[in-house]
Amino acid sequence: MKKANLTHAFDMMQHAFDMMQHETPMGRPMASWRIYDDLRQRILSLELPPGTALTRADLARKYDVSQTPLRDAMQRLDQDGLIRIYPQSKTLVTRINLAQIRQALFLRQALESEVVMKLTKERTASTVARLREIIALQREVATDKTQLRRFQELDEYFHFVMFEGAGHPNLHALLRSQTGDMDRVRRLQVHAEGRLRLILQGHERIVAAIENGDVDQAVREIRAHTHKPDDWADEYRALYKDYFT
Template identity: 65%
Template structure:
């Protein structure tokens, strides 16, 4: 990788739309990623005593983290019983897709009218990183993380990080299905071109073109997730 790519990796590693200053936030972020990556698949029983030992914390920050995950719809707590990773809910996927397209359309409109130069530069650096990562099929998870970071940068450029956090909290089921995808080389090229086309339109100040590019980039047909439900029926509600 180039020096610019390494620098951007460091940037992504230490910069997050969510604070990491508390034990609760640290546990929440880590467990969330483990659930989204399917390291903790749907139906997994989360044992609080084991988690407290693993993260070396008391029950209080662990409880706070689990409450946030439950608000995101990623776990379900049964009082005096158990805490389970939820199964993927199809209506929630469709809701997240709708919300994503609506919010990101408005974001690119705002950026097309007044995009900070540093947002353009950082987004292009992330695209450069994705190009490098796409050459190694074992790095698909990194590619997906970079994809998520690219979209966060758009919200950040418009100072709408809170809206990105809202979208993030509503997209857990969508993100889990995306992790089930095995992209072909052609699909990776399409994603990369989509990112480049969005940034080109924003930088050129072409509002209508930016709208068309982001809507094309985020479009998925209504039956998009059906094939994954058929392949992994135990993961779905």
């Protein structure tokens, strides 16, 4: 894929994903959702690392909002487990919880197994085409060490498109609200071509099973793709002790 086409295709997908992130149930962006998503991304990217103190007055000035939308956004982040609000005291970015990661992985496997079952039975050509396009974009950036974040964003978009294709985008939002700790560990990873190659191969096998209408194979592939051993995050905890509980 030519560089200009790659940039255009990625920008289109990024715009679609951004719209999904900022969309409210009523279909209109609101200040609280905008603040929530920006703070969430800053936490997940480790711009705001675990243990960071958040001051409401400073945040209200940064986002140029009143306390009401800010309070709503922070309550959602608290529900996601990304911050902890101590009334009349302080608000801190939470440390990464390994037990929460294990629960998120269990939920992810359960939901995505059902999603690929539905996709395989329906075999919607447009969804398969979109998934293949994302794989092509991932392949283009996989060898560039400066593009790890973009590869990870495309990876998340791949899974969102599966949920959307199965008619359950809101379930992806539910899953996304539970995977904050897992996403933060992913941001601690460094570029490794071998690991990215395995992710690409997993995506290709999932799509092939869906396209072939092989339900059992599709479920096996998504479970293999989303499986992580219990000690998956241990190497990162050893390197970043202050980030973990």
